[in-house]
Amino acid sequence: MSSEEPPQDDREFFSIAAKLNFISTEMAQDLTEEFAAGNSHPTQMILQKGLLDNVEIDIVQTLLHSTEIIPDYKILGMLGKGGMGVVYRAKQLSLDRIVALKTVLVSQMGNPNMASRFEREAVTVARLKHPNIIAAYDFGQHDNRLFLAMEFVDGKDVEKLIMQREYLDEATTLGIIRQVASGLSHAKQHGIVHRDIKPANLLLIEPPEWFPLPPGVPMVKIADFGLAFLTQDQNIQTRLTAANASVGSPHYMSPEQINGQEIDHRSDIYALGATMYHMLTGRPPFDGNTIPQIIAQKLNGEATSLSAGPHVISEQTTQLVKDMLALKPEERLDDYNCLIDRIDAALQERPTLQAGIGSSTDTVTTILERSHLQSQAMTTEVDQPVTSNRKRRYIMTATLSIIVLLLLGLLFFYPKQPEAPLRSMIPSGWSEPLFNGQTLGALPSSGSWTVDKDDEGAIVIAGTNGMIRRPLLRNNLPLENYKLLLFVRLNKASAVQLHFGIEQDQKGKGPYSVLRITPEQVILTEHRSPSAESSTPHTIQNAADQYHVIELEYQHGHWWVFFDDQLVGTVNTQQKPILPEVRLSVEGGPAWFSDLQIEELIPVDQEVISEN
Template sequence: MMETGYAVNGRYQIIRPIGEGGMANVYLAQDLILDRQVAVKVLRLDLRNDPNTVRRFKREALATTELNHPNIVSIYDVGEENGMQYIVMEYVSGTDLKKYIVEHFPIPYQRVIDIMTQILSAVENAHAHSIIHRDLKPQNILVDEAGNIKISDFGIAIALSETAMTQTNTLLGSVHYLSPEQARGSMATRRSDIYSLGIILYEMLTGMVPFEGESAVSIAIKHFQDAVPPVRDYDPRIPQALENVVLKATAKDPDERYSDVGQMVIDLSTSLSASRAHEPKFVPLQGDMGETKVIPALDPEGVTQQSNASEAQLNDLDQPTAVQKNKHLSKKTKRKWWLFGIGIVVLVLFSIFVAYAMQGSEVTVPDVTDMTQENAVSALAAEKLKVGQIRKTTSNKYSKGHVILSTPDKGMHVKSGSTVDLTVSTGRKKYQIKDYTDKVFTDINKMLSKKGLTVVRRYQSSRSVEPGVILSQNIAAGKKVVPSKTTIILTVSSGKPNITLENLSNYTKQAVQEYVANVGLTASFSEDYSNTVDEGLVISQSPGSGAAVQEGTNVNIVLSKGRKAPATKHFTKSISIPFDDTLTDAESSLTTSSESSDGSTSESSSSIATATTNKITIYLEDSTHSLSNVFREMTITADTTIDLPFTVKADQAGRYRILRNGQEILSDDYVTN
């Protein structure tokens, strides 16, 4: 199990596991280069040392990369990393056909035919490349969210060019959809795939598989012993022509099935037609595949005699229709003896008729496939057969005027003089081109690709048409073309012409306005501070210089407001101013003179004189004050604490000076808080 987030080969980033199989695990991943979701199939760890498994795993990638079809899952990449084999393929978001049948049953007959037509188209493409799927089953058929079909898992597909029979004794594929010849261990052929397709069609019509059992072996035995139950037994409303498609595709003898997928497509496409409403039921002529049957005889009492065969042996053998009828007749004879006698007479007459027919009245329908209609008529006449109804239909395989198939089909035994219907090709199916201008390209591309055309997109700018809308086409509307051989070029609007933006750094606002007006753009402006770009000039632009933009695009311009002024802060500083009671010489003299005039002696006055006040002068410097000016003057009579208010910018500091009686006593040149 790979971890989520792991990038395989550094490119495919694992998102989550989405499936586990017998040979590999499948993960949803993101392609980091192409920015799309993909499915990554990784060979299981326990099988990486098995050379046969590694060879089969690589063969799947090789086989599928040869196929390019809208109904086949595409392979993008194949590689190996640290001994880990992986395949990168298209991721189909949806469900598989098995779950689709369960969720949507009963499915309308036309929807069944639509789904089968897509499946058949994919298988026909694989067969054209000599690739047999060998494991066709609803679990390997994906249905996307739009209802389109994708076939996956070519893990056991084998190219017909590989003549070595390496799987002789190994049954590959799912047993519920296994052809009788594969169940016997024989090499699978194109008609083996057709058998599986018939079983898938059976399941879509009935909601169940035709054979169930307690083990894979018991189911496999039923595939080559038991007839597929008629779908009309389950739903009588199913048209006989549609049931005949199932019966012919699942005939036990491969020679009685459709010779190729193209014939099954043609037969299926008309199965709901009113012209086939009264079609007889298809009955294989060689349903026993050449096996020897033990046919019990009837005694007069109608009791089955088992001569030289044990009861167990009889139980393992198919009961021929004639014997079943005889058994039914024998029950009647127990009640009425005379009916037994009539039955004997009928059997004798029937034996005489068969003997007569064997003497030369029965002929074999020749193979007229791919003959011109004229040559086919001659070939049938040579076998004493007549041409009946001639149907015309398109065909991608057979040229115009050539026979696609005959009814009865080649190799079947019919009475001499019988009529044989022919289906003749009118050439490849053509598609009428329509006018796609003014339509959204993605819608038209999806529709035309589904029809089989190759679509090439070219871009062209347009001032009037929205991006993604088709401007023109190289094939005129009304022309009929063969889809598989046609490439249509659609010219799509890429929108208005692209303009490569100049570098607008250091442009003034006026210069920007002139530029955008000249080239067909618009501009919106905003401002911001910048320590490097002068005020009024462009700091930045979005989209950036060199970007490709369309006409009319708006360019966002940021202009400089210059340097941003530092933030201002306000705070107070508490200062304690001490009181000084000492008198200065001048104060002392002044005091002595004053006292002498009062008649006191100078000596006694000098001994008791002290200062009673201090004069305080404060200088402060901040964003609004200067030290050259007095901030405050005051008189104190004792120690005093004052608060000095400062207003300074964030990157600056304040200053102060305090004088007492004219003498500086306190100062600070770096006051920040």
């Protein structure tokens, strides 16, 4: 290599960034050529162009210098990243074993006491020795970076399994929850509270031969023990300040934890009950998008009964979940041994329960690998007596023939409409606010739009009339699949509209879809043909006096539109060129908008790992 040729590490910077999906392959090629022609360092180029943030740059540098980051460890690839920490797959060289290496930059913590707390928690967690708890091996600090080496578990988490199968059957759920309760009981004996039990922290693997489990029930490994304080959950979208946010995931955390009160093991039992509810129904018991919404739901009443779920659940299991989700800790089921006994009683009371969506032949492999919930036809085979009555056979044959002809005729005259696919995508870990709370920036608009404060003092976008547009891009490229979240309050406006799914044409005025909100109702309207189609109006109350949450998911050409957690409708724009933008319009304002955020979605089985 000549003295003027850039170092190999520098030349690989952009290709690794592309493998991590931080930039596109085409952009990586362009940047590599630009780098070869100039003298700028890759990190300087990336920062100047605003393509990566400091954490993403650190990840690329870590993979480039895989043996120089943590002594005795070689970084092999990235497993995931959260609010402050990054988890890598690594090899511990001295013991020749693969580990999960969680790293946290001290500079990202903000609180100088975090490092000492990290050390205390790591020492405590290292004492836990239980087959259902991911083991902690090593911890320390090197070059302003905290690290914790843990058992590497190559499994699927319960959250992904629920997304693939919509919900889990009762026996599989009970088998999984029983193992988690056993692990949490062991932690309680050591005075440890997990603080963040949720489906994403329960990893499923094939059980070893020595570990007895019912057929079809996978083995569970509980992740992130004692380290919840290091995470800033990406699912928390709230108008509250960070100082008011509680540690944990609000969909599952107990009322006392979400209110910042003292907690003990009963808080973990509540979270386990919320997780169990989610597994059985396909949704959390209190499915709000903000901490205020969830608090209000939890304090205003019980979760919807499991009897209203998608399948029949036994009375024992229904009552068990209810007891685990009791609002007051003193009224809640508070003993893990009792919890395990009640799970065993529920299984023994109904010995016909089998793990695996209605099939006793399901194996752990099918539970972990099956992509979608398979509908099971219930059939009963009965030995039919042989009859000598030919006339009856002829009548039956003729009747069946007529029925078949009628069905074929119906299929001919009423062709089957294509069904929207399942919502099978999950967050990639990348998200970005669409409003920085200070200025509208380059948001193109017409009419009157300003940065203002609402009556609670929160920074909002105030629109009096006209329209504002927002591109939906990552690194200046359109996102393939994404979720848009925003809060809207009508205030004095007579109507607010969200325009999306805008088809491209030369004048930028192609067909589109509209979610229209008035003080009385919300309705989804299609403007894609001369005869516009509308959804059934949803009646709302107090629209002008409170914030409402709009969620817009785009997956493979299909749109799902939610208003305050309720599905308003779906739109199919498959095989149509769609502009990567949304538009907000206001009539007779001002109306207030806040917490606009875009989040990238990826297929549930896509792994973001870059091998070195």
